[in-house]
Amino acid sequence: MPKVLISDKMDPKAAQIFRERGVEVDEITGKTPEELKAIIGQYDGLAIRSSTKVTKEILDAATNLKVVGRAGIGVDNVDIPAASAKGVVVMNTPFGNSITTAEHAVALMFALARDIPEADKSTQAGKWEKNRFMGVELTNKTLGLIGAGNIGSIVADRALGLKMKVIAYDPFLTPERAVEMGVEKVTLDDLLARADFITLHTPLTDSTRNILSRENLAKTKKGVRVINCARGGLIDEEALKDALDSGHVAGAALDVFVEEPAKVSPLFGTPGFISTPHLGASTNEAQVNVAIQVAEQMADFLVNGGVTNALNMPSLSAEEAPKLKPYMALAEQLGSLVGQLSGEGLMAVSVEVEGAAAELNQKPITGAVLAGLMKVYSDTVNMVNAPFLAKERGLDVREVRHDREGDYHTLIRVSVNGRNGERSVAGTLFSNRTPRLVEMFGIKVEADLEGDMLYIVNDDKPGFIGRLGSTLGEAGINIGTFHLGRRSAGGEAVLLLSVDSPVQGDLLKTVCSLPGVRQAKALRF
Numbered sequence: 001m002p003k004v005l006i007s008d009k010m011d012p013k014a015a016q017i018f019r020e021r022g023v024e025v026d027e028i029t030g031k032t033p034e035e036l037k038a039i040i041g042q043y044d045g046l047a048i049r050s051s052t053k054v055t056k057e058i059l060d061a062a063t064n065l066k067v068v069g070r071a072g073i074g075v076d077n078v079d080i081p082a083a084s085a086k087g088v089v090v091m092n093t094p095f096g097n098s099i100t101t102a103e104h105a106v107a108l109m110f111a112l113a114r115d116i117p118e119a120d121k122s123t124q125a126g127k128w129e130k131n132r133f134m135g136v137e138l139t140n141k142t143l144g145l146i147g148a149g150n151i152g153s154i155v156a157d158r159a160l161g162l163k164m165k166v167i168a169y170d171p172f173l174t175p176e177r178a179v180e181m182g183v184e185k186v187t188l189d190d191l192l193a194r195a196d197f198i199t200l201h202t203p204l205t206d207s208t209r210n211i212l213s214r215e216n217l218a219k220t221k222k223g224v225r226v227i228n229c230a231r232g233g234l235i236d237e238e239a240l241k242d243a244l245d246s247g248h249v250a251g252a253a254l255d256v257f258v259e260e261p262a263k264v265s266p267l268f269g270t271p272g273f274i275s276t277p278h279l280g281a282s283t284n285e286a287q288v289n290v291a292i293q294v295a296e297q298m299a300d301f302l303v304n305g306g307v308t309n310a311l312n313m314p315s316l317s318a319e320e321a322p323k324l325k326p327y328m329a330l331a332e333q334l335g336s337l338v339g340q341l342s343g344e345g346l347m348a349v350s351v352e353v354e355g356a357a358a359e360l361n362q363k364p365i366t367g368a369v370l371a372g373l374m375k376v377y378s379d380t381v382n383m384v385n386a387p388f389l390a391k392e393r394g395l396d397v398r399e400v401r402h403d404r405e406g407d408y409h410t411l412i413r414v415s416v417n418g419r420n421g422e423r424s425v426a427g428t429l430f431s432n433r434t435p436r437l438v439e440m441f442g443i444k445v446e447a448d449l450e451g452d453m454l455y456i457v458n459d460d461k462p463g464f465i466g467r468l469g470s471t472l473g474e475a476g477i478n479i480g481t482f483h484l485g486r487r488s489a490g491g492e493a494v495l496l497l498s499v500d501s502p503v504q505g506d507l508l509k510t511v512c513s514l515p516g517v518r519q520a521k522a523l524r525f
């Protein structure tokens with residue numbers, strides 16, 4: 001039974017779904033990194049929100065971890081390259097809390113426009129300062145969206161309903177989508193110069209970090225109000241404080257901070273400043289949505305191999321996963337076969353699918369080929385990290401899909417190019433289930449690739465098989481199955497034997513020195 005740790009506060013629906021789906025679950029929140037490191041080794045899955053920091057250190061201690069599920073959107077608290085390198089899938093729930101977060105941004109915009117928090121404080125202090133507070137209307141004001149993705153577009157929709165003019169800076173926003181959203185696509189400088197309110201809705205990346213820098217804040221319209229419900233780090237907090245103090249920025253509302261939890265901040269106490277403690281996603285509706293979604297996705301992955309909303313692996317639906325399973329087993333065996341036979345120095349690999357295999361999602365098949373291939377170099381390789389390892393090694397990976405059906409109803413062919421030239425192997429599924437090798441280096445063979453095997457290339461001459469049988473027999477090696485293929489009678493032949501124990505050391509040398517043997521190699525599947 002797979003086991004998951006929920007390490008941040010999550011709606012109880014998450015634990016309920018894990019249990020219903022046959023996943024054991026522990027809910028242990030508020031642990032320090034050291035405490036988390038000490039227990040993470042027992043878990044196959046880790047379900048988090050934004051508090052748990054999934055660092056390389058945590059991942060190194062997570063010896064059984066297969067999946068990190070983020071009940072929410074932002075994954076900047078997860079070291080994704082480190083997770084990928086360790087073969088851990090990282091998934092999020094990209095839509096479950098978008099409406100709630102957009103509504104929080106709109107709420108903060110209203111709060112800024114009418115100085116509601118300060119007015120509330122003063123009223124409850126019995127001051128009745130009716131003449132102190134003078135707000136601004138939102139109608140006809142210009143809202144500048146930085147980031148027009150899921151949340152940004154919901155904010156735009158609500159703002160248009162409030163009769164605001166919406167302008168958006170997002171390098172990935174197409175003109176067609178801007179028209180559909182009813183916003184004007186502008187440059188960042190244009191947005192800074194024109195917006196009465198600026199709201200941020202981008203992830204925190206190298207291109208967005210400090211996007212409202214001191215320099216950019218200076219380019220804003222005097223009296224601008226700024227809202228950040230996306231990520232701390234998008235705004236220079238010191239520069240924002242100075243701009244509030246000077247009156248250039250009339251108000252700022254931050255839900256997110258560079259350092260969280262934000263126990264101290266240069267902005268705290270600054271007139272015109274409003275804050276909430278990362279509450280963007282905190283509604284019952286959003287929390288139920290993301291809890292259900294993350295638990296379903298993680299359980300699907302741990303129980304059936306389905307992959308949804310992964311950030312470091314192609315998707316694979318729970319319906320597709322069982323269909324692809326035997327293909328992935330075949331693909332991994334073929335990859336492993338060429339990997340073991342080719343050794344180091346591979347430069348390119350091509351994965352071709354034809355017949356029924358060509359109708360499937362090819363990415364997981366290629367991932368499985370690469371996992372099999374790279375096992376030669378690393379025993380911690382899997383489908384998640386294999387593509388990254390391949391890239392790291394500069395391996396050129398090609399995928400080819402043939403619509404034709406050849407001799408087999410379904411076929412996967414793996415060809416590699418390396419120091420030893422090009423080699424190609426192909427396999428099919430027997431009875432739609434059992435992987436079977438059908439071709440090796442252009443020679444037809446039929447073999448199941450399993451357990452210990454012995455691969456021999458030899459001259460097709462009478463008497464060889466008898467000599468080989470006696471050599472192995474004398475060494476106490478039992479032959480399970482025996483597969484022979486040859487290019488032409490009397491030419492080059494290929495032998496694949498399954499053996500009950502590995503052929504190694506001196507025995508392998510003896511086999512190599514048998515007359516007619518061109519190459520002999522022990523293989524393991």
Ligand SMILES: NC(=O)C1=CN([C@@H]2O[C@H](COP(=O)(O)OP(=O)(O)OC[C@H]3O[C@@H](n4cnc5c(N)ncnc54)[C@H](O)[C@@H]3O)[C@@H](O)[C@H]2O)C=CC1
Nearest residue numbers: 074147148149150151170172201202203207229230280281
């Ligand atoms: N405060 C909170 O509790 C919550 C915060 N968030 C945060 O909100 C942010 C946005 O979420 P979504 O809209 O769902 O993401 P999304 O991926 O749908 O949209 C992000 C948009 O930012 C744009 N973008 C990327 N680089 C940019 C750049 N350099 N300049 C301008 N635009 C750029 C992208 O093209 C994309 O359209 C994320 O950082 C997420 O973590 C999300 C949920 C809750």
Ligand SMILES: O=C(O)C(=O)COP(=O)(O)O
Nearest residue numbers: 049050051072073074281
């Ligand atoms: O989904 C996101 O990106 C959020 O920032 C929400 O964070 P939280 O789950 O409330 O800690």
